[in-house]
Amino acid sequence: MSRASQVVAVTAAALRGLPGRAGASLVVVIGVAAVVAVLVCALAIASSFRAAAAKTGSPLRAIVLNGDDEADSGFSRQNAGAILNAPGVRAGPGMQVVGSAEAIEFVSLVDEHSGLNAYVTLRGVGPQLQRLRPELHMSEGRMFARGAHEVIAGRAAQSRLGGLKVGSTISLPNGPWTVVGTFSSGGDAHESEVLADAETLLNAYHRNDFNSVTVALRDPRDFAAFSAALAANPTLMVKAYREPEYFATMMKPVAQLLIAIAYGIGGIMALGAVFSALNTLYSAVSSRAVEIGTLRAIGFGAAPVVISVLAEALALGAIGAALGAGIAWLLVQGTTMSAMTGVTPSQLTFALSVGPAQMLTGVAVAALIVIIGGLLAALRSARVPVAAALRMS
Amino acid sequence: MKYLPLLWAGIWRKPLRTVLTVLSLAVGFFLFGTLQGVNRAFDAALTRSKTDRLLIGPRFDTPLPISAGDVIRRIAGVAEVTWTGFLRGSYQDPKQGVLVITTDPASFFSVRHEYQVAPAQLAALERTRTGLLVLEHLAKRFGWKVGDRITIANAAARKDGGSDWPFDIVGTFTNTANPGQIDFAVGNYTYLDEGRAQDTGTVTRYVIRVRDPRRSAAVARAIDAAFANSPTPSLSLGENEFASRDLATIGDVGRLTDAVMVAIFFALVFMSGNVVLQSVRERVAEFAVLKTVGYRDRHVMTLVVSEALALCLSGALLGLVLAALVFPALGRSMTDVSAWLGSRTLSAGALAAGIGFALALTLLSAALPVWNARRLQVVTALAART
Numbered sequence: 035m036s037r038a039s040q041v042v043a044v045t046a047a048a049l050r051g052l053p054g055r056a057g058a059s060l061v062v063v064i065g066v067a068a069v070v071a072v073l074v075c076a077l078a079i080a081s082s083f084r085a086a087a088a089k090t091g092s093p094l095r096a097i098v099l100n101g102d103d104e105a106d107s108g109f110s111r112q113n114a115g116a117i118l119n120a121p122g123v124r125a126g127p128g129m130q131v132v133g134s135a136e137a138i139e140f141v142s143l144v145d146e147h148s149g150l151n152a153y154v155t156l157r158g159v160g161p162q163l164q165r166l167r168p169e170l171h172m173s174e175g176r177m178f179a180r181g182a183h184e185v186i187a188g189r190a191a192q193s194r195l196g197g198l199k200v201g202s203t204i205s206l207p208n209g210p211w212t213v214v215g216t217f218s219s220g221g222d223a224h225e226s227e228v229l230a231d232a233e234t235l236l237n238a239y240h241r242n243d244f245n246s247v248t249v250a251l252r253d254p255r256d257f258a259a260f261s262a263a264l265a266a267n268p269t270l271m272v273k274a275y276r277e278p279e280y281f282a283t284m285m286k287p288v289a290q291l292l293i294a295i296a297y298g299i300g301g302i303m304a305l306g307a308v309f310s311a312l313n314t315l316y317s318a319v320s321s322r323a324v325e326i327g328t329l330r331a332i333g334f335g336a337a338p339v340v341i342s343v344l345a346e347a348l349a350l351g352a353i354g355a356a357l358g359a360g361i362a363w364l365l366v367q368g369t370t371m372s373a374m375t376g377v378t379p380s381q382l383t384f385a386l387s388v389g390p391a392q393m394l395t396g397v398a399v400a401a402l403i404v405i406i407g408g409l410l411a412a413l414r415s416a417r418v419p420v421a422a423a424l425r426m427s
Numbered sequence: 428m429k430y431l432p433l434l435w436a437g438i439w440r441k442p443l444r445t446v447l448t449v450l451s452l453a454v455g456f457f458l459f460g461t462l463q464g465v466n467r468a469f470d471a472a473l474t475r476s477k478t479d480r481l482l483i484g485p486r487f488d489t490p491l492p493i494s495a496g497d498v499i500r501r502i503a504g505v506a507e508v509t510w511t512g513f514l515r516g517s518y519q520d521p522k523q524g525v526l527v528i529t530t531d532p533a534s535f536f537s538v539r540h541e542y543q544v545a546p547a548q549l550a551a552l553e554r555t556r557t558g559l560l561v562l563e564h565l566a567k568r569f570g571w572k573v574g575d576r577i578t579i580a581n582a583a584a585r586k587d588g589g590s591d592w593p594f595d596i597v598g599t600f601t602n603t604a605n606p607g608q609i610d611f612a613v614g615n616y617t618y619l620d621e622g623r624a625q626d627t628g629t630v631t632r633y634v635i636r637v638r639d640p641r642r643s644a645a646v647a648r649a650i651d652a653a654f655a656n657s658p659t660p661s662l663s664l665g666e667n668e669f670a671s672r673d674l675a676t677i678g679d680v681g682r683l684t685d686a687v688m689v690a691i692f693f694a695l696v697f698m699s700g701n702v703v704l705q706s707v708r709e710r711v712a713e714f715a716v717l718k719t720v721g722y723r724d725r726h727v728m729t730l731v732v733s734e735a736l737a738l739c740l741s742g743a744l745l746g747l748v749l750a751a752l753v754f755p756a757l758g759r760s761m762t763d764v765s766a767w768l769g770s771r772t773l774s775a776g777a778l779a780a781g782i783g784f785a786l787a788l789t790l791l792s793a794a795l796p797v798w799n800a801r802r803l804q805v806v807t808a809l810a811a812r813t
Contacts, residue, residue, distance in 0.1 A: 057701050057704060058701055060697060060701070061697050064693060064694055064697040064698075065694045065697070065698060067694075068690040068691065068693055068694035069690075069694075071690055072686065072687050075682065075683070075686060079683070084435065139487075142486065142662055205486075205655075205660075207486075207487050207660060225447045239487065239488075243457050253568065295683075299458065299687055301452060302457065302458050302483045303452050303454070303455075303458060303687075303690070303691065303694075306450075306451045306454030306455050306458075306694070307451075307694070308445045309448075309450045309451035310447070310448075310451040310694070310698045311700070312445040312447055313444055313448060313451065313702065314701070316443065316444070316447070317444065317705060360512075365686065
């Protein structure tokens with residue numbers, strides 16, 4: 035018999051024996067499935083968070099701050115005007131510059147799920163909002179009227195927090211403000227916020243300063259000139275960021291934490307699964323001792339036996355991985371989750387989805403578990419002397 | 428007792444299998460214990476906060492004036508009022524942060540009745556303007572003793588310039604209900620307020636006790652209504668809400684930890700169940716012999732269950748001890764989170780849950796093998812022996 039046909043014959047024999055060891059084999063399948071399900075879920079959370087962070091911001095926009103983050107930053111009306119009129123900023127019809135000097139405040143509302151208080155970011159925006167952020171669409175009601183005590187709520191903020199339905203009111207320092215509409219903006223971080231007219235908001239809070247200025251650039255390449263012009267202005271102590279860069283940097287620590295949690299928990303569970311797979315495969319090998327001994331006695335090499343044990347392990351791992359990935363998909367796909375953003379005290383609500391990358395990582399970890407377990411068990415099987423194995427019967 | 432050698436022999440019948448099983452269980456229990464610890468710390472932070480207490484802070488950025496206390500006291504349902512002014516600074520090293528909560532000492536320790544303080548030391552704090560009562564854990568950490576004069580540096584700006592605040596240690600207090608509590612010290616509000624350059628006449632927050640905990644939401648609404656049209660609107664929250672508002676920012680932690688624990692449970696039940704089943708199956712003949720020499724069904728059953736128990740418990744103990752050792756390090760690496768949680772150690776509840784989990788695992792994994800062993804026909808079992 036050739037090497038190859040030996041391998042095929044022994045492997046087929048091993049796989050045919052699998053149903054007879056159903057209970058033990060199920061342990062490997064369930065163990066691998068648990069690891070893969072948890073790992074894929076956790077990775078999906080991390081990657082969905084990153085995706086939502088990446089969706090926030092366009093290379094055509096720049097945000098200007100004079101602190102580490104928006105809450106930390108503040109500048110005067112004159113400064114905001116100078117930034118809006120810097121070179122590189124796109125002009126709309128009527129030579130109005132497309133930009134928005136924004137002021138943020140945090141409003142305490144009741145969380146729909148827990149019934150407890152939670153913060154939402156209330157952002158005062160300039161009159162050019164819809165030219166600056168064309169991705170923003172009203173999905174219900176209407177835009178707030180400037181000068182009136184009105185706000186519009188982001189889709190994600192509305193679903194997470196009570197008291198943001200169209201027609202309800204929120205309490206600000208100068209009395210109740212009415213929610214007049216709901217907006218969506220492509221699932222980005224702004225959907226977790228509430229927007230109002232900046233001037234009316236500053237009035238309500240007795241403020242006269244802005245937290246940030248966001249401008250539309252004529253072209254992404256104009257960023258360098260815009261940034262240089264701001265740096266050259268001695269009355270400004272500000273820094274400009276490309277919008278996607280800014281959000282990516284701000285959300286990086288949270289994204290990293292989520293990934294660390296995913297691999298930390300997944301890794302520990304995988305270690306446990308290796309021990310348990312090893313256990314099962316060792317006993318699978320010892321229950322096949324007579325068969326293996328007989329094969330070796332009639333001239334089969336050690337390699338086909340090793341390969342057959344590995345093949346059995348991989349078959350179990352594949353079933354486990356498919357099961358785990360399926361469970362993860364059912365649990366996670368299409369649900370939403372909230373997490374802190376690092377940008378503001380308010381939370382980012384994002385949709386969860388399982389992508390091929392997370393599935394592949396899950397499958398890879400499953401393969402790693404069964405290959406480690408399978409190899410160790412296979413080596414043990416190959417080491418057993420033929421005579422000893424046969425004597426066991 | 429006489430079964431012990433038999434039990435021991437059964438466990439070590441296949442040493443490699445036993446070692447691998449225990450290791451696998453230990454890994455599972457390590458994760459279970461750690462996640463339970465995190466979950467419980469969150470829950471405890473919520474429930475520890477007494478529902479009969481409300482914290483009243485500013486709704487917006489303007490702090491409430493000290494005069495607001497009289498308004499609050501007159502609102503129906505309010506039993507007792509105290510107020511706090513936070514002084515955050517550092518001791519010796521700028522990185523060694525210290526929180527001093529200045530207050531009216533008598534009403535503070537009455538409202539916060541979970542803190543135990545000697546009456547004489549409380550009286551000393553009331554007598555000594557610069558006095559400081561220190562949480563015992565904090566006093567131990569810095570080696571502070573009664574009579575010491577210490578300086579909290581880099582704190583609020585003083586009227587006389589500078590930002591150093593000297594204090595005289597007059598005593599310590601403890602919180603037996605939550606020994607893992609975050610460190611702080613208690614000083615006199617008048618000392619802070621008369622000395623500071625900014626925010627004079629304002630408080631960080633009021634802490635009140637309501638007469639009827641079931642009416643605390645209504646009292647909170649009444650207080651906020653009283654200040655709604657004042658220059659300083661208030662935000663009254665149950666103490667547990669204050670905690671959870673901070674905790675919520677971490678995200679839906681509970682959902683993930685629950686899912687992981689369910690996954691671990693399933694994997695472990697299958698694994699240990701299979702190990703016990705296999706070991707019983709291999710020893711069918713031995714059990715038949717035992718029955719033949721007069722062992723009763725319940726003896727055999729006890730033997731099987733004890734073996735499962737020994738496996739599960741040793742795995743659980745190994746994993747949980749490891750979790751208890753690692754948990755404080757986890758807290759240190761995420762100081763923000765542990766400050767929110769107010770806990771540094773794995774709670775006894777988490778350990779107890781782990782042991783409970785181990786017992787459940789034992790019963791589940793021994794159920795099928797026990798049933799098999801009971802059904803055992805001595806004659807067929809012996810006949811099957813080749």
